[in-house]
Amino acid sequence: MDHIINNNNNTTPNNETTSNAITSTVPTNVFSTVDSNTSKTAKSKQSSNSLFSLEGYNNSSYSKLDYLMNNSSYYYDNDEIEKDPCFLPKVNNTLHFETKDIQKPSPLSHLTFNYPQKMETITPTNSYIVDNTTNITADIHNNNNNSNTLTHQIHVPNKFVIIMIGLPAVGKSAISKQLVEYISQNFTSSDDRVPLRIEIFNAGDMRRAMSKKRFNTVMNLPNNSTDDIFNPKNSNKKEEFAKLTLNKLINELNNDFCDIGIFDATNSTVLRRNFIFETLFEFNNQQTSNFNLIPIVLQVTSSNPNFIKFNIHNKSFNEDYFDKPYHLAVKDFASRLKHYYSQFVPFSTDEFNHIIEKTPDCNLFYFNIIDAGLKLIPEKDHYNYLSKVPTNSNSQRIHFLINLISSFVQNYNQLYGHLYVEKVDNFFQNEQEIQQPIEFPQHFIQPARVDNINWDNSKKLNYLSVLSEVVNHDYLKDLFGNK
Ligand SMILES: Nc1ncnc2c1ncn2[C@@H]1O[C@H](COP(=O)(O)OP(=O)(O)OP(=O)(O)O)[C@@H](O)[C@H]1O
Numbered sequence: 001m002d003h004i005i006n007n008n009n010n011t012t013p014n015n016e017t018t019s020n021a022i023t024s025t026v027p028t029n030v031f032s033t034v035d036s037n038t039s040k041t042a043k044s045k046q047s048s049n050s051l052f053s054l055e056g057y058n059n060s061s062y063s064k065l066d067y068l069m070n071n072s073s074y075y076y077d078n079d080e081i082e083k084d085p086c087f088l089p090k091v092n093n094t095l096h097f098e099t100k101d102i103q104k105p106s107p108l109s110h111l112t113f114n115y116p117q118k119m120e121t122i123t124p125t126n127s128y129i130v131d132n133t134t135n136i137t138a139d140i141h142n143n144n145n146n147s148n149t150l151t152h153q154i155h156v157p158n159k160f161v162i163i164m165i166g167l168p169a170v171g172k173s174a175i176s177k178q179l180v181e182y183i184s185q186n187f188t189s190s191d192d193r194v195p196l197r198i199e200i201f202n203a204g205d206m207r208r209a210m211s212k213k214r215f216n217t218v219m220n221l222p223n224n225s226t227d228d229i230f231n232p233k234n235s236n237k238k239e240e241f242a243k244l245t246l247n248k249l250i251n252e253l254n255n256d257f258c259d260i261g262i263f264d265a266t267n268s269t270v271l272r273r274n275f276i277f278e279t280l281f282e283f284n285n286q287q288t289s290n291f292n293l294i295p296i297v298l299q300v301t302s303s304n305p306n307f308i309k310f311n312i313h314n315k316s317f318n319e320d321y322f323d324k325p326y327h328l329a330v331k332d333f334a335s336r337l338k339h340y341y342s343q344f345v346p347f348s349t350d351e352f353n354h355i356i357e358k359t360p361d362c363n364l365f366y367f368n369i370i371d372a373g374l375k376l377i378p379e380k381d382h383y384n385y386l387s388k389v390p391t392n393s394n395s396q397r398i399h400f401l402i403n404l405i406s407s408f409v410q411n412y413n414q415l416y417g418h419l420y421v422e423k424v425d426n427f428f429q430n431e432q433e434i435q436q437p438i439e440f441p442q443h444f445i446q447p448a449r450v451d452n453i454n455w456d457n458s459k460k461l462n463y464l465s466v467l468s469e470v471v472n473h474d475y476l477k478d479l480f481g482n483k
C-alpha cells in the first residue's frame with residue numbers, strides 16, 4: 001500500500017485559488033522535521049525550481065532521504081508531476097529537491113507524495129528521525145503567506161540483535177534458549193501486544209552445517225586435525241562461519257521472518273565485536289534496509305571451577321563429539337577452551353562507551369549474567385544507551401523488551417539459574433568417592449552421546465574421574481593464569 005502525505009491542514013483546498021496564478025516570486029518552501037527533544041526546521045534556500053529543500057543533515061540521512069524522495073511519486077493538486085523530480089547535488093549539507101517544469105505551489109494547493117511500499121521501512125538515522133518514526137512535514141508557503149501542511153509519519157520498525165558474549169561452555173546457548181522461553185511466555189500474557197518472534201543463530205551450528213556440506217561428515221574433531229580452527233592462528237576460518245551466521249541473522253530480520261535474532265557465538269574478541277557493531281550500524285544506514293537493528297549485548301561469565309567442569313562434561317556430548325569417546329571429547333574441548341581463554345577480552349563499559357562515542361546516533365544495551373545469576377549485578381551496571389528519546393508505540397516496544405531482558409537478567413538465578421546450580425551440585429555430590437583415576441572401561445570407548453542417556457552412578461563416577469584428570473588443578477590454574 002502506498003503512503004500518501006495528506007494535507008492535514010484544515011483549510012480545504014479551493015480550486016478557485018489553486019489556479020496557476022503563481023507569481024514570479026518563488027514560494028518559500030519549508031521542510032520541517034520534529035524530534036522529541038528539539039524541533040528542527042530547515043528552510044529552503046530559494047532557488048528557482050526548488051519545491052523544497054533541507055539543510056543541516058549529514059551524509060547518511062541525506063542519502064536515505066535522497067533515495068526516499070527519488071523513489072516517490074509526486075502529485076500536485078492530484079495530478080501526478082510528470083517530470084521526475086530531481087535533486088541538486090548536495091551543497092553545504094543542503095538537500096534541494098527540484099522539479100524541472102512543475103508549477104509552483106499555489107495558495108492552498110496540495111502536494112502529495114506516494115512512497116513506494118518499501119520506503120515505509122527505510123530507517124533514516126539522523127536528526128530528522130524521531131525514534132524511528134519520521135515526521136515529515138512540508139509547509140508549502142506561498143507569497144500570500146497561506147500554507148498547506150503536508151504531514152506523514154513513516155514508521156520504521158525496530159528489530160533487535162542480541163549479541164551473546166562469553167567463553168565456550170559458559171552457558172550462552174542454554175541461556176539463549178531460556179531467554180527465548182521467557183520472552184515468549186511474557187508476551188503471550190499480554191493483551192494487545194504483538195508477540196515478538198525470536199530466533200537463535202548459532203555459529204557452531206553454522207560451522208557444523210558448512211563442514212558437513214564440504215566434507216559430508218562432521219566426524220573430524222574440530223580440534224584434532226591440522227585444521228584446528230580454534231587455534232587463534234587459524235581464526236580467519238572461524239570468522240567466516242561467524243560472518244555467515246551474522247548475515248543469516250540479518251537477512252532473516254530484514255525479511256521479517258523474526259523480530260529478535262540472538263547471535264550465539266563466543267564473540268570473544270574486540271575485533272569480532274567491532275565487526276558486528278559496524279555491520280549492524282552500516283545495515284541501519286543502508287537504503288535497502290527494511291528495519292532498524294538495535295544491538296543488545298548479553299555477556300555470560302562463569303568462574304566457578306565446578307561449573308566449568310560440569311559444562312565441559314556436557315559439551316562432550318554435543319554434536320561435535322557425537323561419534324567420539326568421552327575422554328577424547330573432554331580432552332578436545334578442554335584444549336579448545338584454552339585457546340579461547342588465551343585470547344578472550346571481556347566486553348566492558350569502556351568498550352561500550354567507545355562504541356557510542358563512535359556512533360552517537362545508535363541505540364545500545366548491555367547486560368551481564370555472572371555465575372548463573374549467583375553474583376548479582378547492580379542495576380546501574382547494566383548499560384543502556386538510547387540516542388533517541390522514545391515517544392511513540394514503536395519505542396514502547398524497545399522499552400518493553402529491554403525491561404523484559406532486564407528482569408530476566410536480574411532474576412536469572414530464581415528463574416533458571418538455581419536449577420542449573422542444583423544439577424551441578426548433584427553431579428559433584430559423589431566426587432569425594434573417587435579415590436584414584438579409574439581405568440577407562442569399554443563404554444568410554446563408545447561414542448559419548450550413547451552413554452549420556454541413562455548414566456548410572458558408576459558411570460557418573462567414571463565421568464568424574466576423567467573430568468578430574470583432564471580438568472585438573474593445573475589445567476584450571478593455567479586457564480585462569482592466562483587472564
Ligand atoms: N545457565 C545454564 N542453565 C542450564 N544449563 C547450563 C547453564 N550453563 C551451562 N549449562 C550447561 O552447560 C553446557 C554448556 O552450556 P552451553 O552449551 O549453553 O554453553 P555455551 O556458552 O553456549 O558454549 P559454546 O560457546 O561452546 O557453544 C550445556 O549443555 C548445559 O547443560
Ligand SMILES: O=P(O)(O)OC[C@H]1O[C@](O)(CO)[C@@H](O)[C@@H]1O
Nearest residue numbers: 168203204207242265266267268
Ligand atoms: O566464532 P566464535 O565467536 O568463536 O563462536 C563460535 C564457536 O563457539 C563455539 O560454540 C565454542 O565452543 C563453537 O561451537 C563455535 O564454533
